[in-house]
Amino acid sequence: MRITVASGKGGTGKTTVAVNLALSLSDQHPIRFLDCDVEEPNAHIFLKPHIDVRRPVEKLLPRVDGNLCTQCGTCAEACQFGAIAVLGETILVYDELCHGCGLCAMACPTGAILEEPHELGVVETGTARGFPFAQGILNVGEAMATPIIHQLKKDAESDGLVIIDAPPGTGCPTIAALKDSDLALLVTEPTPFGLHDLKAAVGVARTLGVPIAAIINRDGIGNDQVADYCREEGIPVLLRIPFDRGIASLYAEGKAIVDAMPSWRSWYQALYKQIEEVSS
Amino acid sequence: MSSILFLSGKGGTGKTSLAGAFAVFTKEKVLVDCDVDAANLHLLLDPSIRAAGEFEGSKLAVKDDGSCIACRKCVDVCRFRAIDAELQIDPYLCEGCGACVYVCPVDAIKLSPRVSGRWMTAQTRLGPLASAELDPGEETSGKLVMHVKQKANELKAELELEKLVIDGAPGIGCPVIASVSGVDAVILVTEPTLSGLHDLERALGVVKHFHVPAFLVINKADLSLQLTERTRTFAAENGLPLLGEIPFDPAVTEAMVKGRSIVEEEACPAGDAMRSIFKRFEEAAVV
Numbered sequence: 001m002r003i004t005v006a007s008g009k010g011g012t013g014k015t016t017v018a019v020n021l022a023l024s025l026s027d028q029h030p031i032r033f034l035d036c037d038v039e040e041p042n043a044h045i046f047l048k049p050h051i052d053v054r055r056p057v058e059k060l061l062p063r064v065d066g067n068l069c070t071q072c073g074t075c076a077e078a079c080q081f082g083a084i085a086v087l088g089e090t091i092l093v094y095d096e097l098c099h100g101c102g103l104c105a106m107a108c109p110t111g112a113i114l115e116e117p118h119e120l121g122v123v124e125t126g127t128a129r130g131f132p133f134a135q136g137i138l139n140v141g142e143a144m145a146t147p148i149i150h151q152l153k154k155d156a157e158s159d160g161l162v163i164i165d166a167p168p169g170t171g172c173p174t175i176a177a178l179k180d181s182d183l184a185l186l187v188t189e190p191t192p193f194g195l196h197d198l199k200a201a202v203g204v205a206r207t208l209g210v211p212i213a214a215i216i217n218r219d220g221i222g223n224d225q226v227a228d229y230c231r232e233e234g235i236p237v238l239l240r241i242p243f244d245r246g247i248a249s250l251y252a253e254g255k256a257i258v259d260a261m262p263s264w265r266s267w268y269q270a271l272y273k274q275i276e277e278v279s280s
Numbered sequence: 281m282s283s284i285l286f287l288s289g290k291g292g293t294g295k296t297s298l299a300g301a302f303a304v305f306t307k308e309k310v311l312v313d314c315d316v317d318a319a320n321l322h323l324l325l326d327p328s329i330r331a332a333g334e335f336e337g338s339k340l341a342v343k344d345d346g347s348c349i350a351c352r353k354c355v356d357v358c359r360f361r362a363i364d365a366e367l368q369i370d371p372y373l374c375e376g377c378g379a380c381v382y383v384c385p386v387d388a389i390k391l392s393p394r395v396s397g398r399w400m401t402a403q404t405r406l407g408p409l410a411s412a413e414l415d416p417g418e419e420t421s422g423k424l425v426m427h428v429k430q431k432a433n434e435l436k437a438e439l440e441l442e443k444l445v446i447d448g449a450p451g452i453g454c455p456v457i458a459s460v461s462g463v464d465a466v467i468l469v470t471e472p473t474l475s476g477l478h479d480l481e482r483a484l485g486v487v488k489h490f491h492v493p494a495f496l497v498i499n500k501a502d503l504s505l506q507l508t509e510r511t512r513t514f515a516a517e518n519g520l521p522l523l524g525e526i527p528f529d530p531a532v533t534e535a536m537v538k539g540r541s542i543v544e545e546e547a548c549p550a551g552d553a554m555r556s557i558f559k560r561f562e563e564a565a566v567v
Contacts, residue, residue, distance in 0.1 A: 008318045010291010010450035015475065039451035040289050040482060042475040080339060080378050080391070096457070101359055101377035140485035143422060143454040168291040168450050169317030170414055171421040175372050192536050193296065197318040203416030221533045245503065252504035254474040
């Protein structure tokens, strides 16, 4: 089973839920943890993994051989991303716009375009607290997060229980993390921003056909609109985590709640029982 | 400085709350929401829509199964693994590059435009706003961000205004990079947690990569004095001017529930802190 912890809004507590769920289940189930928030991966702060393997993730960028190029402009015309342009006698390649599809190299009539690999980031695999752990890290300054998420999910394929920490938002990185999951566990907070972005995340999960359950974090602040919305939409709320300065300071220092407050372990184990019911 | 962008790296640190306060304080400005995945600024503003439209950001490969001869050349050429063993195109994996169209010997595949979101401009209690929303499950948020910025600049010219106050997205990827290009200053909003500090470091890396001046605000600073101290040290070591610190204050959420910025409500610790942060930013911006 693949459980993806996601949210529209950032900072609602995805990593807290994913990490504490993993730590509460790891002595009962064979689990695997994937941090797919490759722009800002934070689970390692709480799980302190030992990394065994680092593999670069690359895209192929076009490089033009000036001796063979006739400035015919076929490449610029073919490129759907505006990543290559003919300017007088030079060909400009905008690396950050290039998706690495290879069409320009195929279309070039004189074979003047070669492709060279360019590192977007890395996938790291290892172990944390006795279970397999993997994370992707996007290099600073790079725009394309999805190839790293795809590689991460491919490297860590497993038939067992996989817990995925997804990036916030509703765009392509979120889709890449959420796709083919058995459950979208959407973490939200009971505020107007939380509600607005929860609706967007529900839209994404439904479009992908992934069953949904919700967790309300910082319960007690804001208002009841998130709970009302979940009831109207038939989305089960499986856990409410109160706003608590003690929990906030554990988080600040990179400590897992279930380590410092062991009574939370049974709440997360009960959460998993409910997840099994919801997703079956 | 005619355009300021709020970024954070980590989500939920208070970018939009601070952008909302700057919306109250800044004169002659257009408000811009570049967090097209989860646009929230309008929730503080009572917008009434001036104009809106669909956004076609990318294309999608569409195959005519009737003329397909199952040669599988498209499967081999696609680097995004968007065409499966049954020769069906997955719209969530297709990037619309057209490589399959190029290799198809019988012209069975075409690129068709796809609507990936909508943009809008609105009049609000605190001034004009340009915003957008990505459709559920759609991609190309970076292009939509560029489009919103273009709409905001048009609005600024039309209404003869001077400034852009821009709310950005979390993370450091495509929508963030699209929002950073061309702005005059970035205000990074962080929180005193190890995650906040880790993400701040990466977000600052992106801002420096694009040579944009950056300033720092520590929100909810009293939730961990130890991490606030570490964040101050980080800022000092990296030449990142600290504009101020905001205490954790439930009044911020209470104002949000009413659909208002905290600084429009009665005086409170968080509102006062935001007021002095704005002053310091104005002083710094003049230099």
